[in-house]
Amino acid sequence: xxxxxxxxxxxxxxxxxxxxxxxxxxxxxxxxxxxxxxxxxxxxxxxxxxxxxxxxxxxxxxxxxxxxxxxxxxxxxxxxxxxxxxxxxxxxxxxxxxxxxxxxxxxxxxxxxxxxxxxxxxxxxxxxxxxxxxxxxxxxxxxxxxxxxxxxxxxxxxxxxxxxxxxxxxxxxxxxxxxxxxxxxxxxxxxxxxxxxxxxxxxxxxxxxxxxxxxxxxxxxxxxxxxxxxxxxxxxxxxxxxxxxxxxxxxxxxxxxxxxxxxxxxxxxxxxxxxxxxxxxxxxxxxxxxxxxxxxxxxxxxxxxxxxxxxxxxxxxxxxxxxxxxxxxxxxxxxxxxxxxxxxxxxxxxxxxxxxxxxxxxxxxxxxxxxxxxxxxxxxxxxxxxxxxxxx
Numbered sequence: 001x002x003x004x005x006x007x008x009x010x011x012x013x014x015x016x017x018x019x020x021x022x023x024x025x026x027x028x029x030x031x032x033x034x035x036x037x038x039x040x041x042x043x044x045x046x047x048x049x050x051x052x053x054x055x056x057x058x059x060x061x062x063x064x065x066x067x068x069x070x071x072x073x074x075x076x077x078x079x080x081x082x083x084x085x086x087x088x089x090x091x092x093x094x095x096x097x098x099x100x101x102x103x104x105x106x107x108x109x110x111x112x113x114x115x116x117x118x119x120x121x122x123x124x125x126x127x128x129x130x131x132x133x134x135x136x137x138x139x140x141x142x143x144x145x146x147x148x149x150x151x152x153x154x155x156x157x158x159x160x161x162x163x164x165x166x167x168x169x170x171x172x173x174x175x176x177x178x179x180x181x182x183x184x185x186x187x188x189x190x191x192x193x194x195x196x197x198x199x200x201x202x203x204x205x206x207x208x209x210x211x212x213x214x215x216x217x218x219x220x221x222x223x224x225x226x227x228x229x230x231x232x233x234x235x236x237x238x239x240x241x242x243x244x245x246x247x248x249x250x251x252x253x254x255x256x257x258x259x260x261x262x263x264x265x266x267x268x269x270x271x272x273x274x275x276x277x278x279x280x281x282x283x284x285x286x287x288x289x290x291x292x293x294x295x296x297x298x299x300x301x302x303x304x305x306x307x308x309x310x311x312x313x314x315x316x317x318x319x320x321x322x323x324x325x326x327x328x329x330x331x332x333x334x335x336x337x338x339x340x341x342x343x344x345x346x347x348x349x350x351x352x353x354x355x356x357x358x359x360x361x362x363x364x365x366x367x368x369x370x371x372x373x374x375x376x377x378x379x380x381x382x383x384x385x386x387x388x389x390x391x392x
Contacts, residue, residue: 017132154185
């Protein structure tokens with residue numbers, strides 16, 4: 001894998017989505033590898049490849065049998081500095097990405113999530129969708145992309161992760177041969193932006209033709225470089241993981257007002273968001289379901305988590321840790337992710353950090369981050385009006 005420290009966090013209005021756009025262009029070939037040849041080389045060797053872009057990074061990966069993986073290293077070294085940006089291919093890929101964006105916004109969950117993310121931040125670039133804003137995707141030029149590429153794609157701004165059956169000294173020599181002569185570049189830094197603590201809840205409503213009312217609630221969440229991050233992992237399990245979670249028992253088994261309830265929490269470089277997602281039964285009142293969710297949060301903040309519930313949540317965290325390292329690709333992803341976040345030691349002491357958390361600490365983090373005034377509440381209803389509240 002090769003990880004580059006560039007994603008939507010490094011973008012600004014006018015070029016939102018350029019990092020993801022660039023990821024697509026990185027498969028269009030170099031002078032050595034013509035269009036489509038990267039995939040052909042991969043297929044001939046019986047391997048696979050892909051890439052993904054997020055708020056903080058863009059990552060490329062190959063998987064091969066251990067006796068035939070060398071071409072992947074050569075491809076990554078070549079396209080790190082020698083990628084081609086054919087104008088015709090650029091326009092074709094722009095249309096592909098615009099279609100991706102259309103599909104995302106046509107999906108009720110995609111549209112609601114994007115609206116909630118945008119309105120949850122005042123100034124931080126995390127408010128920009130990773131895929132970009134439609135108007136920006138239309139206006140990005142090949143020259144802007146070339147400048148973005150040369151600024152962020154260099155050995156100094158990249159992490160190479162190798163996991164598998166190989167001879168270390170042999171591999172390091174080959175890495176030096178392929179990457180050592182490339183211009184090192186500088187380490188670009190995004191503008192540091194600190195979001196102020198909100199004192200007023202944000203509410204927005206989208207209207208779509210749907211028989212299933214939906215709700216997306218977002219709270220501020222600590223970054224992977226903050227100690228509170230570990231407590232959020234515990235809260236995630238207590239609140240939304242499985243049929244024993246509090247939201248499942250309250251909304252689905254108890255009150256029977258919802259068909260789906262999940263929580264989402266990610267590792268990010270800067271403070272991001274904790275999400276609660278609920279699909280209601282047809283005809284259920286959105287206001288009632290929202291009140292039930294905030295009542296569960298209030299109970300969590302007022303009453304200490306039992307030792308049994310805390311232990312179960314910790315065990316779930318540790319089980320997830322083990323499953324995150326199941327395959328060689330899983331291992332490469334986790335190692336690259338944390339190195340890119342400048343938290344390479346994260347997994348070394350994860351179990352210790354989780355196990356030493358107390359019920360009082362868990363409640364304290366919930367009280368700090370899950371206050372009603374800090375929430376962004378997005379709902380999607382079936383009523384179709386002339387204009388959407390909180391529209392994009």
